[in-house]
Amino acid sequence: MDPAESLLETEDTMQKTVEHLGHEFASVRTGKASPSLIENLDVFVHSYGSQMKLKQLAVISTPEPRMLSVSPFDPSTTPEIEKAIRESKLGLNPAAAERSIRVPIPELSEERRKEMVKMVKQLGEEAKVRIRAIRKEGMDAAKKMKADNVLTEDGQKDHESEVQKLTDRFVKEIDTISAAKEAEVMKV
Template sequence: MAGADHNDIKRRMEGAVAAFKSDLGGLRTGRASAALLDPVMVDAYGAKTPLTQVANVNAPEPKLITVQIWDKSLVGPVDKAVREAGLGLNPVVDGQNLRIPLPDLNEERRRELVKIAKDYAENAKVAIRHVRRDGMEALKKAEKDKEIGQDEARSDGEKIQKQTDEMVSEVEKILAQKEEEIMQV
């Protein structure tokens, strides 16, 4: 099949779903998790850098996350990045460490977490649609280059669309489960 590599498309779409699941893993409901800070980006050395590349992140207790910052000059930027990450966390600076107590989840905080989960879901759907676009472009090129016929291009296009729909509905299903988990008191 010269048009689109369906296995590659499926693998890339599944990768987007896996990344989405990983992002959601950071939205632990009321329980500390080092993954909670995975999306935090720090202004370090003139560039946006993932927090995990400038510090060790641990969750030693159910309601506490600790961040050991390797470079003393980054304590301020890391503190600022955590506060501005939209996670509702207020770090306490302790030398080169941050102690981040996790607040109990009130109704407002739960809604914020659901909103973040929805953003992650939207990002995953966009990634899946990008893979679809790449596949469709490969089909159009193969058809234009006379590698495949119009009928094969159409049937391959329908397969790609079907895979896209399945993956998007998988994301929706995972999001619904996570929403329910977050809103549970």
């Protein structure tokens, strides 16, 4: 592996970590209805004998600003979908109708907002830990390239410096995304 390829791989992996954090933040409740809030919930469907994401089982829409509507493709999965939504850590109380499930999004209390902010901070910290693990892999790759005589000692230091710059850039991006999400959660 050459140094440029190693840096590109490190940057790509860090970028994917930040994108994953964005997807995790989409499921954090902010008090307004959004299909992304529940679309990635795992639902065990007995008739299929497997665990599936909610978005694979139903159409999720927002008919009103504080309401989600879940329309299962197969009406026999309605009880399992309702149960998965109720048992999620989102604190939602779905109500099954004839061919759909209505999920009202209640106003968040101050206490619940603070819990959500803690969860946002925890998700942000987990992403930073993943970024630091990727940095370690990049540093180890530099040492290996030095040992394999692909890099000189100065080349190794330069490579490690570039990996650190990438790490700093992505940690700062995570902090920015986390702060924006915290502000969104606390906004009444």
